[in-house]
Amino acid sequence: MRTHHPHSHVVIAGAGPVGLWLAAELRLGGARVTVLEARPEPSPHSKALTVHPRTLEVLAFRGAVEPFLAEGLRIPDGHYGALDQRLDFSVLDTPYPFTLALPQVRTEALLEERARAAGADIRRGHRLTGLAEHASGxxxxxxxxxxxxxxxxxxxxxxxxxxxxxxxxxxxxxxxTDATTWGWLGDVVLDRPPARPALSASTPQGGVMCVRMPGGVHRFVGNVPEGQRADWPGEFTFDELRATVLRVVGDDFGMRDPRWLSRFGNATRQAATYRKGRVLLAGDAAHMHFPAGGVGLNVGVQDATNLGWKLAAVLRGAAPDALLDTYHSERHPVGAELLTSTRAQTALMTAYSGEGRALREVLGTAVATVPAFSRRLADGLSGLGVAYTTAYTDTYETGDGGGGHPLTGRRAPNLRLGPDVRLFDLLHAGRPVLLDFAGHADGPSADVIVHQGPPDGDRRDWDGVGSALIRPDGHVGWVREAA
Structure with missing residues (x-):
């Protein structure tokens, strides 16, 4: 056996969206990266389609969002459990109040281009077969x-x-838990596409959603009561897709030319720990769930955003190894909440009984008539509602300086800091940003970008803030009130 020492600080297994984004984040933080991907070529199929608002923010504060916006289709709402009443994303507090329909194939291509340009060594056709931890690596x-x-x-x-x-x-x-129900998807061409970019229908015969994709293709996803198939789950065929859509919606929309047909289950699992010594997990390796709400890719990319700056800081000596423990303590609860949400949505999506349909009607009415309820669900799906409880000093060590402020741990908005300066612009370098509104903050470490001067905009929730540390992942590390 040959032994190579390519001076890699971090080896990433997997060149999907999560691995590729993590590679770029680590390179931004100064780490050396080798990505091992067993597949010799990227998959031509797109499991994921939806890019949620918080992921767009993550891309934006690295200066990488424009190519995604240029290619994707903006949809101003989202769904919870395929309820007929959709969630209004236009009210969300973000520069990107919409979901973006973009096939995973293109998401991966854009992320790989970024990772390679940053200097990541991406090796396709290379499979990790084992690992052994020792004292120094x-x-x-x-x-x-x-x-x-x-x-x-x-x-x-x-x-x-x-x-x-x-x-x-x-x-x-x-x-x-193992799978107890199955869903399906089909990417097809439609001669008579629905007028809306997103369509959903639920009847006792099954549930169907249809989303317009870039490139003249539509994706149908759905499920049917288990008793309607003798060979459950079985291989998913184009004839079954067309018959199911016709039965549930009343129209097959002239579907033809299937590009991809697949079936998937609701097996739900989460890694017991996201960190074990020198081994860490992110994305689907850490959490497995039914793809309800199109959040899986997004939570994985957000895992990588949380991990990337921490691991890079440890490797360059700017933070202690203990910082990596906060990756698990912050992201494991997010994964647990993800599993709870997708399980709840699965129950709604498969609610075919009379009682189940009554539950869908009650919740759908609440979505349509109780804005606070709809907003709560939208904040969860979009990723904008994630907040952490750990406070950080400007040397990345955990601490309590300003940690008790209500803003601490929340995502920072794209604050206007001057006529031509926004917070997201300052985060492009992947370093923490000290906002010194009062002009007399304590001297930070050399690893921190400092912006001095009052905010230039009306943000009531930031009134009274004298200084704040914004973490490289866009969350508030600490806040100190103005004197």
Whole structure:
């Protein structure tokens, strides 16, 4: 066996959206990165389609959002459990009050372009086969086109999906439940497409949603009562897709030319820990769930955003190793909430009984008539509602300086800081940003970007703030009130 020492600080398993975004984040923070991807070529199929507002914000505060906005289709609302009454995203407090329909194929291509431009070593056709942690790092065993080899890394991150080799090799438990119901999807061309960019219907015969995709293709997703199939779950066929849509919606919209047909289950699992020594997990390797609400890719990218700056800071000596423990303490609860939400939505999506349909009607009426309820669900789906409880000093160490302020841990809005300066612009470098509104904040470390001067805009929730540290992931690290 050959042994290579490519001076990689971090090895990432998996070149999906999560692994690629993490690679770019680590490179931004100064780390060396090798990405091992077993597939020789990217998948031509797009499991994910939806990019949610918080993910667009993440891309924006790295200066990477414009190509996504240029290609994606903006949809001003979202759904919870495929209820007929959709959630209004236009009221959300964000520059991006919409979901973006963009096939995962294109999302991956854009993220890979960014990661390669940043200097990440992406090796397609290279499969991680095992790992062994030792005192000073991790030995990663891999197989590539030229045979077996090993890589020495400081840390390994598993972004390699629900069947994660990294998770198994690190002996991290993945407790949960197996699939009890199945959904399906079909990407097709429509001769008579629906007028709305997003359509949903639910009847005793099943549930169907249709979303317009870029490139003249529409995606149908849905499920049917289990008793309607003798060979459940079985292979999903175009004939079944057309018959199901016709039965539920009353029209097949002239569908033809299927591009991809697939079936998926509601198995629900979460890694017991997101960090075990020098091994970390992100994305589907850390959480597995029914794809309700189109949030999976988004939560994975947000995992990577939380982890990337912390791991890079540890590697360059700007933070203690203990900072990595906050990755689990912050993101594991987000994953647990994700699983609860998708389970609840699965129950609504498969509510075919009379009682179930009554529940859908009650909740749908609440979405349509109680703005606070609709807003709460939209904040959860969009990712804008995530807040952390850990406070940070400007040296990344956990602390309580300003940690008790109501803004601490919340995502920071794109504050206007001057005629031509917005907060997201200052986060492009992937470093913490000290907002010194009062002009007399304590001297920060060299790792921090400082902006002095009062805010230039009306944000009532920021009234009285004298200074605030904005973490590289766009969350508020601490706040100190003006004297």
């Amino acid at each position: 991790v030995r990663v065993d891999a197989v590539g086109p030229d045979g077996a080899y090993a890589v020495e890394a400081a840390y390994v991150v598993g972004c390699d999906g629900t069947r994660s080799t990294v998770r198994a090799a690190a002996d991290i438990a993945f407790p949960g």
